[in-house]
Amino acid sequence: MKHIIETCFSPALFEYFENKDAIVVVTDVFRATSSICAAFENGVKSIIPVKSVDEARTYKEKGYLIAAERNGIKIDFADFGNSPEKFERSIVEGRDIVYSTTNGTKTIQLGVGCKAVVIGAFSNFSVLVDWLQKQDCDITLLCAGWKNKFNIEDSIFMGAVAEALLKTGKFETICDSTVAAIDMWNEHKDNLAQYLEKCAQRSRLRKNGVDQCIDYCITMDTCNVIPYYKDGVIKNLID
């Protein structure tokens, strides 16, 4: 029997997709999961996602490195915002980072009752898909979106993941979100940067002067990492 793929366009819809037997893949392409992959690629030891800025502040007082933004802007006391290029090896290697963002880090915590929670971005696309297709279970693709709304960049990424998995023949879907995401991916994969100019988040990043990372965030396979979330901490499955 084939395993099921479903795509959830918003964290606020996750309860309608909850499948305890599924691996949950979380993405927040612009920029949390791209940054998390970059941090692990550069040797970070662990990342602790926290929901509130206040929680992040408490960890700051304990000596943790802090990555935190709201609405695309770095929180004043944080060491990092949400820009992947800032997680340089010289700063993050061997360190534990506490992370809090507008959409991504909250979404990561949603799948805690499921089989596993892993983190995807264009940067770890192939290594993630290779690993997923070896797991014998259903897969729920969970987009971080923007403040509980659908966004284009996360959905189109999940379309790429879903298509790659369906091609293996081990999976199937009757999920309209998955079908639509795959179509978005196939229609725009050859001019992705141009298409993503349409995204609301693209405009927000430009407005906030933090859009230099866009090319990085949509480039495939720059990171050989599979971040996974368990017991409140994100670690790298590939060590």
Added chain:
Amino acid sequence: MKHIIETCFSPALFEYFENKDAIVVVTDVFRATSSICAAFENGVKSIIPVKSVDEARTYKEKGYLIAAERNGIKIDFADFGNSPEKFERSIVEGRDIVYSTTNGTKTIQLGVGCKAVVIGAFSNFSVLVDWLQKQDCDITLLCAGWKNKFNIEDSIFMGAVAEALLKTGKFETICDSTVAAIDMWNEHKDNLAQYLEKCAQRSRLRKNGVDQCIDYCITMDTCNVIPYYKDGVIKNLID
């Protein structure tokens, strides 16, 4: 200043889109809003949407005509299921109908705090768009979806509506859902029936033997009606 268009892919996301100054357009292409338009086209006096089958039963005892389905199947005590062709003039003209469906009728009630709630389907597309563009206010396009999940048929319809409204120059959008819906519409409008074969709901209707209405549900401009919901009742704005 231009008015804003936003598209909400699921009733469960409506709280994140709520805009008291907006007209809410509700669609449930397969099949509730297509059926409601057909009923008004055939002279129904009013339609009372109710959430539960129990409420519908209470109205039945009071002598109302009842249209009710769950999961695409007509409820035993109902006079109609959710098939538009059943609302024949000889049966419905001048009558009041109580209506309860899996997705559509619940969704209609969500916009009650907004400026107005109107009902759209391919069958009343042009008359609805003409009316909308004359209103000087924001517009929220609300898809009924399937059990709070995104569906393709409602989203693609809203893409058609959004595109037509944006063409007037009176509206603008920075909403990713709207952008994606418009793209879906433009990419598939020339082979809509074929594309909608991919919909999960298309398969459900076929399985339940109630898919004879698909052509009707995706045919433009067969109904000169604008159903609007106010004070618990749907009436026709064009009388």
